[in-house]
Amino acid sequence: MKVGALLIFLCFFLQGFGYQPLNIFQARVVPTDSTEIWLKWARDSTTLSTSQKINLFDKAIDLTKKNNPDSLFEISFAALTTGDSILFKEISKEVIKLSKALGQKESHGLAHWDLADFYKKAKPDSAYYHLQEAYGIFSNMEELDASISHYPGAILLDIGNLKDAIKDYVGAEKDIIEAIDYFNKVETRDRLFVTYNSLGIAQNGLNKFDKALEYHQKAKSYIRYARSNRKYRYELMNENNIAFIYLRKGDFKKAYELYSALEQKDSLLLKNPELYAKVLSSRTFADFKSGAQDFEGFERAFKRSNEILDSIGDTYSKARNYEYHAQVLAGKHDTLGAIKKALIGKDIAEETTNNDRLLSSLKLLTTLDKKNSANYAKAYFNLTEDLQQKERAIQDKFARIRMETDEIIEENEALAKQKQLYSAISLILLVLGIGIFIIVSQRISNQKLKFKQKEQNSNQEIYNLMLSQHGKLEEGKKTEKKRISEELHDGILGQMLGIRLILSGLNERADEKAIEQRAELIQKLQELEEEVRTISHELNESAYEKVHEFMISIQELIQTVKKSTEADIELDYSKSYAWDILNGDTKINIYRIVQECLQNCIKHSKCKNIQVNFKSSEKMLNLTVADDGIGFDSTKEKKGIGLKNIISRVKKIDGSLKVNSIPNKGTKINIEFPVERVDLDNPKPHISRKTVQEV
Known part of the structure; x- marks a missing residue:
């Protein structure tokens, strides 16, 4: 159990x-994750909110995108059938965006078509926009499958019917004729009935009754090509439309005959109760207008028609019944009854927004109700003006949309022609461009080489100027040292020698104590004499030793930097190497590199110790600047201007650069560059480098 x-x-x-x-x-x-399940759940469930249904549709979209993206249009149509306007608009926009991105033109066009169908009553201008979009998509597709080859013609027909609804009958006629031409071109005869039928309705709106009858007779000839399940409905539609034209034309006897024949159709009441109710009312009115006086029969017919319409919930069509009934009562000279029926018809027309029937009811009341005819006439005039303004506004919107669409088409065609022209011109220009590029590149290369040569010469001159100034300073130091040496030797040392001689003479005294003191003084003077001589010799030798100008410049740079930081900076270099044999271009760039490295260490690394090392070999020299600071991520592509300057200067001396930095463990910059010697007696070497190598 x-x-x-x-x-x-x-x-x-x-x-x-x-x-x-x-x-x-x-x-x-049973599948647990498929498009059909999500769509079925979203369509059939009565307990889910709109947001929950949207989530289900999103799941279906994701699956369709992965598995079968060319059927996205099925999702848009499924959303339309839910009757939820918010959900439908949301899903349709998503389908349009996705299908456009995926290049699924059929789904893209059908989504626009579904939106047009949704907007055609409430927002005809929006419906027109989406129909234009759909038509543009399908008419520009290179190939249409047989199953969808009729789409452009069907959309044109929808555009014509939309224009007919806003009473732009001339525009509707143009689009419908274009649809007929398209269907004939693709040999789609089964759709020509509805097309000629719409054309007949448009002619009826223009009051061209004979032309309308001609087109409805033409439509009748195409019923045989329609699908079998549509033929009966098309026959009823055709006979009713023809009868209605005779009614509007004023040929009431012919209208009565046609409506009577249609009323007798087999099982019309069961198969199409709405049409039966309309036919019954129209047949009664045509009978009355033909001169019949069966007022009791008229009453029963109108009552029966209203009962049928009430049973199927069709309030909209009842406005016409009451207007017809009012005219019959007026013909019976029952003015009060006629006014009562006309007012009911007017109220129903207002309630159902049946503007055509509202206008005809107001017009009828102006003739029936003499007391209030001025008010009805005013209401009729205001409604007519309001409707005409709205219709003109919508027609203007249609014209703007059409104009923008035509402009886009013309722009696309012009762009296509321009593209072909540009392709030919581009091919010609490509050949010319290659030749010009080679010539210009060669000139730029030559100019760049000349500029590099000038830059190197300038750097050499700058460094030589630095050497000259520094040499003068050192020459002054050397002169001063020599002067001091001479003063010590010739002045102080001579005087000291005299004192020693005098003191030696005093030793002849017999005083033992004096002799002991003098001996001590003589010993001290001898010691002082020796010390002064030693100092003099050291100063004199230092004055004539060769001065290493480049390393002195580096040392002075380090001393200057030390004054601005608490970090300890140590310099270590190969003292046996003659650093002044480097050419000026190399020395000025190395000097600037050391200067930039020290600045970077002080500004960014937060280090306590900095090591600057110069090492030499037979053909290569090596510079290393290392600190114990915070380091940085050297793998990042973005570099600061300081490091970029260092890289640039390394290139200028044909060197190679390695940067090794570990966060929180410091940074080490290693530069290796070739030796380019210079004659110290002639410090302006001939620059023979042709290019700067990339590293």
């Missing part, structure tokens, strides 16, 4: 979500 109860519960549970209960003995697997 428990198992049976559980199975029953599961069946009801699944039915609540729109699923049929499964036979538990069937050996098959």
